[in-house]
Amino acid sequence: MAPLPPQVPPAHITPQPRREGIHLQVNGKPYLHAGDPDMPLLWWLRDYLQLTGTKYACGIGDCGACSVLVDGEPVHACLTPMQTLAGRKVTTVEGLALADGSPGALQQAWINEDAILCGYCQAGQLIAAHALLQRHPRPSEADLDTLPNLCRCGSYPRIRKAILRAARARAGKPENPA
Amino acid sequence: MSELDRRRFLKVMLGAGGALIVGLPLRALHAATPPLPLALLGDNWTRLSAFVSIEPNGRTLIGARAPDTGQGVRTSLPRIIADELDADWARVEVLAMPLGVEDDNGKPRWLYGPQHAGGSRNIAEAWQDLRSIGAAARWLLRQAAAQRWNLPAERLGTHAGWVIAPDGRRLDYGELAAAAAQLQLPDAGVAPKPASDYKLIGQPAGDVDARAMVEGRQAFAFDQTWGDGYVAVIARCPYAEGELAHLDDSAARAVAGVEKIIPISVREASGLIGDVPLAPGIAVLARDTWAALKGRTQLALRWRARHGGDASTAALTQQAELLLKGAPTTPVRNDGDFTKAFKAAAHRVEAEYHVPFVAHATMEPMSCMALITSDRAHLIAPTQSPRRALGIVQRLTGLDAGSILIEMPRIGGGYGRRLDDDYIAEAVLLAQAAGKPIKLLWMREDDMTHDVYRPFGVHRLAAGTDRKGRVEAWQHHLASTSRLWHRGVPASQLWTSEMQSDALPAGLVPNFQLGWYALDFPLWRGAWRAPSHDSNTFAIESFLDEIAHATHQDPLKLRLALLGAARQWQVQGVTFDSGRLAAALQRAATEIGWGTRVPAGHGRGLACAFSAGGYCAHAMEVSVQGGKVHFHRAVAVVDVGRVVNPLGVDAQIMGGTLDALSTALKLEITVKDGQVQQQNFPEYPIARMRELPRAVEVIAIASGATPVGAEDLGVPSAAPALANAIFAATGKRLRRMPFAAQLARMG
Ligand code: FES
Numbered sequence: 029m030a031p032l033p034p035q036v037p038p039a040h041i042t043p044q045p046r047r048e049g050i051h052l053q054v055n056g057k058p059y060l061h062a063g064d065p066d067m068p069l070l071w072w073l074r075d076y077l078q079l080t081g082t083k084y085a086c087g088i089g090d091c092g093a094c095s096v097l098v099d100g101e102p103v104h105a106c107l108t109p110m111q112t113l114a115g116r117k118v119t120t121v122e123g124l125a126l127a128d129g130s131p132g133a134l135q136q137a138w139i140n141e142d143a144i145l146c147g148y149c150q151a152g153q154l155i156a157a158h159a160l161l162q163r164h165p166r167p168s169e170a171d172l173d174t175l176p177n178l179c180r181c182g183s184y185p186r187i188r189k190a191i192l193r194a195a196r197a198r199a200g201k202p203e204n205p206a
Numbered sequence: 207m208s209e210l211d212r213r214r215f216l217k218v219m220l221g222a223g224g225a226l227i228v229g230l231p232l233r234a235l236h237a238a239t240p241p242l243p244l245a246l247l248g249d250n251w252t253r254l255s256a257f258v259s260i261e262p263n264g265r266t267l268i269g270a271r272a273p274d275t276g277q278g279v280r281t282s283l284p285r286i287i288a289d290e291l292d293a294d295w296a297r298v299e300v301l302a303m304p305l306g307v308e309d310d311n312g313k314p315r316w317l318y319g320p321q322h323a324g325g326s327r328n329i330a331e332a333w334q335d336l337r338s339i340g341a342a343a344r345w346l347l348r349q350a351a352a353q354r355w356n357l358p359a360e361r362l363g364t365h366a367g368w369v370i371a372p373d374g375r376r377l378d379y380g381e382l383a384a385a386a387a388q389l390q391l392p393d394a395g396v397a398p399k400p401a402s403d404y405k406l407i408g409q410p411a412g413d414v415d416a417r418a419m420v421e422g423r424q425a426f427a428f429d430q431t432w433g434d435g436y437v438a439v440i441a442r443c444p445y446a447e448g449e450l451a452h453l454d455d456s457a458a459r460a461v462a463g464v465e466k467i468i469p470i471s472v473r474e475a476s477g478l479i480g481d482v483p484l485a486p487g488i489a490v491l492a493r494d495t496w497a498a499l500k501g502r503t504q505l506a507l508r509w510r511a512r513h514g515g516d517a518s519t520a521a522l523t524q525q526a527e528l529l530l531k532g533a534p535t536t537p538v539r540n541d542g543d544f545t546k547a548f549k550a551a552a553h554r555v556e557a558e559y560h561v562p563f564v565a566h567a568t569m570e571p572m573s574c575m576a577l578i579t580s581d582r583a584h585l586i587a588p589t590q591s592p593r594r595a596l597g598i599v600q601r602l603t604g605l606d607a608g609s610i611l612i613e614m615p616r617i618g619g620g621y622g623r624r625l626d627d628d629y630i631a632e633a634v635l636l637a638q639a640a641g642k643p644i645k646l647l648w649m650r651e652d653d654m655t656h657d658v659y660r661p662f663g664v665h666r667l668a669a670g671t672d673r674k675g676r677v678e679a680w681q682h683h684l685a686s687t688s689r690l691w692h693r694g695v696p697a698s699q700l701w702t703s704e705m706q707s708d709a710l711p712a713g714l715v716p717n718f719q720l721g722w723y724a725l726d727f728p729l730w731r732g733a734w735r736a737p738s739h740d741s742n743t744f745a746i747e748s749f750l751d752e753i754a755h756a757t758h759q760d761p762l763k764l765r766l767a768l769l770g771a772a773r774q775w776q777v778q779g780v781t782f783d784s785g786r787l788a789a790a791l792q793r794a795a796t797e798i799g800w801g802t803r804v805p806a807g808h809g810r811g812l813a814c815a816f817s818a819g820g821y822c823a824h825a826m827e828v829s830v831q832g833g834k835v836h837f838h839r840a841v842a843v844v845d846v847g848r849v850v851n852p853l854g855v856d857a858q859i860m861g862g863t864l865d866a867l868s869t870a871l872k873l874e875i876t877v878k879d880g881q882v883q884q885q886n887f888p889e890y891p892i893a894r895m896r897e898l899p900r901a902v903e904v905i906a907i908a909s910g911a912t913p914v915g916a917e918d919l920g921v922p923s924a925a926p927a928l929a930n931a932i933f934a935a936t937g938k939r940l941r942r943m944p945f946a947a948q949l950a951r952m953g
């Protein structure tokens with residue numbers, strides 16, 4: 029068999045033109061959405077990024093199962109069209125872990141309090157709790173009452189305990205990077 | 207399955223003394239058992255039974271056979287096995303088992319015992335058979351160590367994944383598994399350990415999937431993808447019995463990403479599906495969810511009702527009132543002479559209670575993944591009844607049971623909705639018609655308007671007491687929409703899903719009468735948490751409270767007097783112990799401070815229930831301000847026999863209690879012009895954090911009795927305890943669920 033010809037690097041590398049579409053970051057990584065700009069973030073995350081932790085349960089911004097953070101603020105991904113997200117930073121439940129991949133304070137508190145029942149609403153609950161702790165690092169019971177997300181299983185009391193536990197844990201430690 | 211495996215499987219099925227263990231199939235001995243789905247794990251492991259495999263490093267893989275809808279059986283069932291095995295829980299990996307089935311001359315043969323979710327039955331069933339599975343694996347490991355050390359097996363102990371010799375030497379299960387797998391089990395079977403040796407049973411354990419859940423990695427059915435499949439959504443006929451009047455799908459076809467539009471006609475489906483006919487619908491199949499949804503909005507559709515186009519729940523209430531004036535459709539029970547005793551009574555009390563249709567509204571709407579080829583079917587199905595799902599796939603595809611794989615992922619809530627498999631039939635039909643794998647999604651609106659609803663009922667109760675306040679006469683008349691309607695049940699049996707002839711206070715009142723009235727209404731009904739117990743307990747336990755107040759008795763004392771001395775009898779096919787119910791009630795009363803001073807404006811209420819073999823009593827303290835209920839305390843005392851996982855029982859009772867309160871306060875499905883009026887959560891407002899108790903104080907009474915499930919046990923008595931507490935606080939009796947409208951009027 030004849031030896032392969034030596035590989036010669038090209039003299040010039042023509043950079044690809046920047047592709048058309050919506051550029052955004054998800055959990056710290058850059059992505060491009062080149063499809064329908066009306067597509068809600070929820071379906072893009074789930075169908076194209078396979079980030080399926082974010083759930084669908086109402087599609088009309090009522091239940092909170094699809095909650096994600098956009099530039100640190102909680103939004104309903106089911107009502108957030110991709111065209112509003114150019115240059116924005118999206119954090120999903122998959123992005124709540126610490127840099128070393130271990131669970132963040134809230135996630136760990138959720139595990140310790142065994143806060144999930146069926147678990148379906150819990151990604152949204154974690155995001156809502158994260159946002160609450162940003163506003164109220166030491167939340168009162170009344171602050172917890174403002175949590176908006178639905179849980180059909182009735183996990184609310186354990187969610188309350190988990191958030192208080194996370195608040196205590198965070199009080200002693202640096203803020204969760206997410 | 208090798209010859210050795212077959213014999214082993216047989217012997218595992220023989221309990222102590224060779225007695226056959228109910229539930230697991232002996233006929234499974236003659237063909238191969240599909241292995242646990244180990245694809246993603248290491249390939250170096252030894253199988254000791256269909257449920258237990260061990261890796262050389264000691265990691266122990268335990269199969270979870272029942273679908274976990276949030277009732278915690280992916281944790282509790284494997285822990286029952288792990289305890290018998292003396293496994294190290296920290297080294298246990300729980301694997302979901304698919305439906306264990308093979309073909310037996312055209313009939314399915316079940317391999318792993320019961321694999322459903324519903325009726326809170328998993329724990330009681332597991333207690334019957336899974337303990338022996340763990341005990342057998344432990345027996346094999348101990349024998350292997352005995353041979354290695356040349357010691358009698360009886361002298362060897364086991365602990366946390368080790369076999370331990372009297373001199374302190376230890377061998378890890380991982381080192382022994384390969385040798386253990388070569389051994390044969392004794393003909394007499396292996397007896398489970400005595401309760402005094404339990405190490406995991408009775409200890410709290412968090413959900414095995416907690417970490418995957420909080421990291422967003424736990425895959426529910428609709429989180430999965432078939433590489434080249436379609437996403438399907440369906441526009442369904444809004445009438446229970448209706449048909450397509452007009453369709454123009456040209457605009458939908460023009461939507462980018464829409465691949466196919468497939469009509470689902472009722473004619474094609476009915477008779478094949480059986481229980482609940484599919485709604486006629488137009489399916490939009492697309493490359494992604496968004497395209498499918500967009501396509502669906504572009505369908506120009508008109509439906510017409512074949513029957514019941516003018517049906518309404520307002521008219522249904524009138525129908526009930528009218529019927530209740532006459533004789534029952536079915537006289538369910540008649541002890542003594544109610545009419546005479548009621549006439550002769552010193553005090554007479556009468557009341558009417560209304561229970562609306564409600565939806566299941568599982569947080570995860572219906573969905574199903576289906577891949578069908580000419581010789582094989584693969585489903586990822588969030589179902590509570592995988593065996594019935596298998597039957598549907600067989601009827602639709604003609605495949606034998608051995609060619610059908612049904613995987614059951616974690617499920618985002620069941621509550622009985624997923625005992626019906628209409629969504630599975632849809633996915634299979636579409637996968638066949640499209641020739642591609644299908645991911646079928648129901649949107650919330652589909653789910654809300656095409657549920658199988660908890661039956662609607664109007665309860666009329668009458669009671670007479672003697673001078674001392676003893677209940678001498680009791681009549682319960684119920685007009686309801688049987689959930690067995692149109693399910694192939696003869697008219698004479700439709701009452702059986704609505705009332706139990708032996709439910710309390712049957713047997714406690716000498717002149718006792720139950721009667722059921724058939725309401726006719728075109729809306730599909732199904733099992734909803736603690737079916738019929740939830741509705742009936744609301745009426746009965748509210749009414750007991752009314753009797754107590756009318757006759758100036760303490761509601762607790764009245765109930766205890768009615769229950770009488772502790773004794774046992776059969777209720778709903780299981781042993782009922784009146785002493786255990788009285789103890790739960792008494793304990794709940796003590797915990798809430800029954801009989802002590804109540805803060806101004808507050809009121810306390812009690813209620814209790816016996817359901818699915820478990821005992822529950824609720825005690826609540828509430829006040830009402832601005833038309834809203836404020837929960838000051840909510841106590842639930844349960845007796846579920848031996849508690850397998852205290853943390854799990856706490857979660858189930860807390861969840862059941864809150865769900866029942868949310869439902870009683872706010873939820874109702876109404877029908878107008880033949881169509882369900884509620885589409886999504888704003889019209890069906892499941893209660894949020896601020897509207898429910900901040901804590902539910904759950905107490906499980908210590909017991910050595912055979913465990914029963916807690917899944918729905920917290921449901922039945924919560925609503926009447928709330929109604930009774932509201933009465934105590936305000937003097938207003940709420941007899942019509944949901945309470946929200948009346949509360950608002952109270953201001
Ligand atoms: S799915 Fe977005 S808020 Fe409910």
Ligand code: FES
Binds near residue numbers: 179
């Ligand atoms: S845990 Fe099931 S909906 Fe919240």
